[in-house]
Amino acid sequence: MTAAARVLVTGATGAVGGAVLRRLAAAGHDVHGASSNGGPAPNQWAWRVGSEEPPEALRGPWHAVVHCAADTRWNLSAVESERANVAPLRALLKWLDGMDGSEGTDGMDGGTRLVHLSSSYATGLTGSVLPTSPEAYRNTYEWSKAAGERLLTAERASVDIVRFPIVMGTRRDGFLDRYSGFFWLPSSLCTGAVPALVGDENAYLDIVSTDDIAEHVRELVEGDRPAGARLTVLGGGDGAPRVAEAFDTILDALNGWRAENGAPALQPLPYVSGRQWNRFYLPFAREHLDRAQLTRVTAFQAYQGYLSVTEPFEATHRVDPILPTLHRSIRRWAESHPATARRVPRPWRP
Numbered sequence: 001m002t003a004a005a006r007v008l009v010t011g012a013t014g015a016v017g018g019a020v021l022r023r024l025a026a027a028g029h030d031v032h033g034a035s036s037n038g039g040p041a042p043n044q045w046a047w048r049v050g051s052e053e054p055p056e057a058l059r060g061p062w063h064a065v066v067h068c069a070a071d072t073r074w075n076l077s078a079v080e081s082e083r084a085n086v087a088p089l090r091a092l093l094k095w096l097d098g099m100d101g102s103e104g105t106d107g108m109d110g111g112t113r114l115v116h117l118s119s120s121y122a123t124g125l126t127g128s129v130l131p132t133s134p135e136a137y138r139n140t141y142e143w144s145k146a147a148g149e150r151l152l153t154a155e156r157a158s159v160d161i162v163r164f165p166i167v168m169g170t171r172r173d174g175f176l177d178r179y180s181g182f183f184w185l186p187s188s189l190c191t192g193a194v195p196a197l198v199g200d201e202n203a204y205l206d207i208v209s210t211d212d213i214a215e216h217v218r219e220l221v222e223g224d225r226p227a228g229a230r231l232t233v234l235g236g237g238d239g240a241p242r243v244a245e246a247f248d249t250i251l252d253a254l255n256g257w258r259a260e261n262g263a264p265a266l267q268p269l270p271y272v273s274g275r276q277w278n279r280f281y282l283p284f285a286r287e288h289l290d291r292a293q294l295t296r297v298t299a300f301q302a303y304q305g306y307l308s309v310t311e312p313f314e315a316t317h318r319v320d321p322i323l324p325t326l327h328r329s330i331r332r333w334a335e336s337h338p339a340t341a342r343r344v345p346r347p348w349r350p
């Protein structure tokens with residue numbers, strides 16, 4: 001494909017969708033974004049996929065649809081998660097089927113290309129997206145991402161599924177459209193909600209930059225149409241950072257910013273095993289912390305599984321070393337959340 005393509009990016013106001021939209025536009029494509037609430041730019045439309053009809057401006061044909069829309073919260077019920085992540089995908093597939101069937105695919109080389117963004121963690125606790133039981137996953141988010149992949153594999157004659165692990169900002173300066181998900185962690189370090197790092201300091205913490213994803217998506221959109229479901233996995237593989245390296249980097253970035261902004265340095269946290277956490281820290285927290293602190297501490301439990309990954313993800317596309325990007329992204333988070341970043345953590349006295 002050489003000519004400019006008309007491409008729709010769902011979830012275009014999000015951390016990943018924003019980067020994908022800009023990369024495709026910079027490559028000369030005619031890119032439009034859709035998201036639940038729409039965005040400020042003229043090509044950003046409000047469309048709550050799965051519960052609303054698309055606006056007239058988003059009528060096909062499209063050369064490609066890049067599906068980045070998702071609700072990445074881990075604490076939804078299974079029903080909510082299905083509604084947030086699987087039902088919209090089902091609706092999108094139906095819309096594409098109708099469009100490719102009725103509106104003609106002239107110049108579209110056999111219908112709309114679909115690139116679906118998934119997660120390396122969609123393989124849950126078993127290393128596979130095939131189990132249907134929520135028990136096989138760390139949380140309902142993973143379970144719903146796995147269900148999405150199964151749906152695509154069953155129903156789509158041609159689709160690119162792209163998995164990747166934790167997302168940081170641009171390699172140049174750490175910018176992200178939205179600092180959600182993982183950025184709960186630097187916030188918690190600054191407020192003192194995290195008294196210890198529960199996990200294995202030698203475990204893998206695989207991370208990619210939005211640049212890695214956006215460039216990969218551009219290549220897919222411009223490349224050959226896959227026969228069936230084609231899976232690619234971005235990441236560092238066995239070269240991914242270890243938990244201790246990543247946390248040293250995070251602390252260094254936060255303390256660098258704090259020193260420049262008159263806040264005392266954060267101290268490194270001890271590593272504790274899940275067993276120690278559950279038997280010692282958690283009972284203490286229940287007894288001594290107020291409700292807001294306890295909520296954060298309990299939420300932190302959800303991270304245990306992510307800091308204990310001892311088998312690296314197998315990456316089909318290895319990304320460049322990521323620690324400098326992690327550093328820049330954390331610093332950039334601090335710059336854009338100064339009130340939280342300069343907080344003095346409340347000490348834990350177990």
Ligand SMILES: NC(=O)c1ccc[n+]([C@@H]2O[C@H](COP(=O)([O-])OP(=O)(O)OC[C@H]3O[C@@H](n4cnc5c(N)ncnc54)[C@H](OP(=O)(O)O)[C@@H]3O)[C@@H](O)[C@H]2O)c1
Nearest residue numbers: 011012013014015016035036037048049069070119166167
């Ligand atoms: N961030 C990570 O660390 C990470 C890691 C692995 C995989 N992923 C995957 O990467 C993709 C993008 O995630 P992200 O981090 O960019 O998420 P995000 O920052 O939370 O953004 C989510 C985007 O999806 C939109 N959205 C959600 N539900 C929608 C719906 N039903 N219809 C239309 N738009 C909807 C949101 O719109 P509003 O802003 O209007 O609500 C927003 O634009 C997801 O598939 C996620 O599973 C992310």
